[in-house]
Amino acid sequence: MSEAAALPAPEPALDPALTVGPAPATAGRPLLRLSDVHVYYGHIHALQGISLEVHPGEIVTLLGANGAGKTTTLKAISGLHHPRQGSIELDGQEITRVPAHALVRRGIGHAPEGRRIFGRMTVLENLQMGAYTRSDRAAVDADYERVFTLFPRLQERRSQLAGSLSGGEQQMLAIGRALMTQPKLLLLDEPSMGLAPILVEQIFQIIHDINRQGTTILLVEQNALMALGVARRGYILQTGQIVLADESAALAQNDEVRKAYLGG
Amino acid sequence: MIGKASPPAANPLRRTLRAIRDLASRLPQRHQSLTVIVGMAFVTAILPLVVLAPPLNGFGRQNDWLDGFANAGVFVLLAMGLNVVVGLAGLLDLGYAAFFAIGAYTYAYGASPFSGLDVPFWPMLLVGAAVAMVFGLLLGAPTLRLRGDYLAIVTLGFGEIVPVVFLNADTYTRGTNGISGVYQPVLPIVGNFGFGNPMPYYLTMAAIIAVAMILLYRLQDSRLGRAWMAIREDELAAASMGINTVTTKLLAFAIGASTSGLGGVFYASKLSVVSPDQFGFVISFTVLAMVVLGGMGNIWGVAVGAFVIYELQSQGLKQLNSFFGGLGLPPFHLGPLTVDLTSINFLEYQFLLYGLALVGMMLLRPEGLFPSRRRRAELRDEADAGAANEELVQA
Known part of the structure; x- marks a missing residue:
């Protein structure tokens, strides 16, 4: 239960390849690998062959316009909407057809779009739901502590109904609840949506902190500027296809990206 | 309250951790079972006395009342079972009477001249519940993958199909005549169960409800209960969150069905006859209305609601008839209508009154007569809810 044990902080090493070239520098076995993933909603071909990789310790961001398929990609990864074709691997193991609830045990934590907290439960009960699959009492206690340290607001409001929280607090709860599943890979879907600029800064700082504590993150965002600021690498998604993949810094310099997502 | 050695800086964290542990240790809820037993014993003891006092003694003999209470108990059981499905897990089941019918027919097969079997009542209670549960699983397994509206339609269909099958498979069910002469239970100490002696039924029902209530409270506060809530x-x-939603919903369905089957066995043994027309949509609807009016999600609220509604419809409406009949008010005109209160049979308007009551409740008190703490908290302002919860956490 020592805080030190709960907070292993492997600093993501600044990548020397950052200035070298466009190829994302990725060595070793990826934590997550999508190969040629196709997802359909009925006849709508939502993801048209997505391939991407997330390596241990990284923050990777997935950018794109509304309807590009960002949320669908996360749903495919977390088992909420299975692909019709292609494969998804977690830590080298095939998980394409594994149902969502089983993936939670295997280390995928998903803070879904629109927060989706349990409004009629208290903050504490929401976090308890996050620990639903876990029986390691001491580690769960340590994780409550970790979440409350990351989000002191949640501790203040722990016995309040989650539905009565402000938008920012609900987002914090959604992230905290996903952390309680003890994820190896945390999927965050638009954590900045609908938040005041000052809160957005705060949330991104916390995302950074969570990553430094050792959790790999795949971040979907509309706020490209903030996302590229915190992520090591990024993928740009357009109508169901990945059109660009690079180091964050390079993407931030890319003319196309600047024009499309960074306002010039 | 204040820890001896804990430094003040760590206090909020420590308090929170302790609160979490306390919350977890509350889960076994030993006191709750005791409360249910004491409460049910009290109610069971007092009801036979209450009906001896005016004005209730004017409405019927004690035995008639007790007979009615035992019937009301069947609906209390049904409502508590449906509450698991609708109130706790949030699945709309419009064919709940099907499991009631299956339980009743199971007993009729197990203990009647029709089948030639004479299995004692007590094990049949469990058999009826188990058979109903199996049908609940059979119906649920393919359909619980459907979303809300579709599930409602499928269960509505199932509720219609089951009585129709019992009606048409007359080789096996005697069709519309039903199976009669179903044996009544025998128990050495309590006495003979029979038409003239409702007391044993009354006591048995009270015991069944108490046991069911304890089990349902345990379930509600378990890991499974929290999964239903989520x-x-x-x-x-x-x-x-890692909840297997299909299995979890299936369990709610199975538990609801088995409770209904239990009620069916009791009902068949008490009436001594089962026929398809006893298990129509009206039963499904009535039980659902009881759950909604009583306070969805609150076990004791639903039980009390079911009892009150059953008594209102069986006794209240009858008394309304004789009340207005006795007053002898002259007919009056309401626009083009002539209303003669003395000649209205309120029993005929049972479902109109149900409908009005439901509409009225939805407008005035949508959370039901006795809402669960959670639902009530939702309607109060956040400070109150927070305070209420704080109390709970501290307790």
Whole structure:
């Protein structure tokens, strides 16, 4: 239960390849690998062959316009909407057809779009739901502590109904609840949506902190500027296809990206 | 309260951790079972006395009342079972009477001249519940993958199909005549169960309800209960928490069905006859109305609601008839209508009154007569809810 044990902080090493070239520098076995993933909603071909990789310790961001398929990609990864074709691997193991609830045990934590907290439960009960699959009492206690340290607001409001929280607090709860599943890979879907600029800064700082504590993150965002600021690498998604993949810094310099997502 | 050695800086964290542990240790809820037993014993003891006092003694003999109470108990059981499905897990089941019918026919097969079997009542209670549960699983397994509206339609269909099957498979069910001469229970100490002696039925029902209530409270406060709650709130989010939503919903369905089957066995033994027309949509609807009016999600609220509604419809309406008949008010005109209160048979308007009561409740008190703490908290302002919860956490 020592805080030190709960907070292993492997600093993501600044990548020397950052200035070298466009190829994302990725060595070793990826934590997550999508190969040629196709997802359909009925006849709508939502993801048209997505391939991407997330390596241990990284923050990777997935950018794109509304309807590009960002949320669908996360749903495919977390088992909420299975692909019709292609494969998804977690830590080298095939998980394409594994149902969502089983993936939670295997280390995928998903803070879904629109927060989706349990409004009629208290903050504490929401976090308890996050620990639903876990029986390691001491580690769960340590994780409550970790979440409350990351989000002191949640501790203040722990016995309040989650539905009565402000938008920012609900987002914090959604992230905290996903952390309680003890994820190896945390999927965050638009954590900045609908938040005041000052809160957005705060949330991104916390995302950074969570990553430094050792959790790999795949971040979907509309706020490209903030996302590229915190992520090591990024993928740009357009109508169901990945059109660009690079180091964050390079993407931030890319003319196309600047024009499309960074306002010039 | 204040820890001896804990430094003040760590206090909020420590308090929170302790609160979490306390919350977890509350889960076995030993006191709750005791409360249910004492409460049910008290109610069971007092009801036979209450009906001896005016004005209730004017409405019927004690035995008539007790007979009615035992019937009301069947609906209390049904409502508590449906509450698991609708109130806790949030699944709309419009064919709940099907499991009631299956339980009743199971007993009729197990203990009647028709089948030639004479299995004692007590094990049949469990058999009836088990058979109903199996049918609940059979119906649920393919359909619980459907979303809300579709599930309602499928269960509505199932509720219609089951009585029709019992009606048409007359070789095996005697069709519309039903199976009669179903044996009544025998128990050495309590005495003979029979038409003239409702007391044993009354006591048996009270015991069944007490046991069911204890089990349901335990379930509600268990890990499974929390999973139901999460699914009711948001199924997708529940799946993201690692809850197997299909299995969890299936369990709610199975437990609801078995409770209904239990009620069916009791009902068949008490009436001594089962026929298809006893298990129509009206039963499904009535029980659902009881759950909604009583306070969805609150076990004792639903039980009290079912009892009150059953008594209102069986006794209240009858008394309304004789009340207005006795007053002898002259007919009056309401626009083009002539209303003669003395000649209205209120029993005929049972479902109109149900409908009005439901509409009225939805407008005035949508959370039901006795809402669960959670539902009530939702309607109060956040400070109150927070304070109420704080108390709970401290307790």
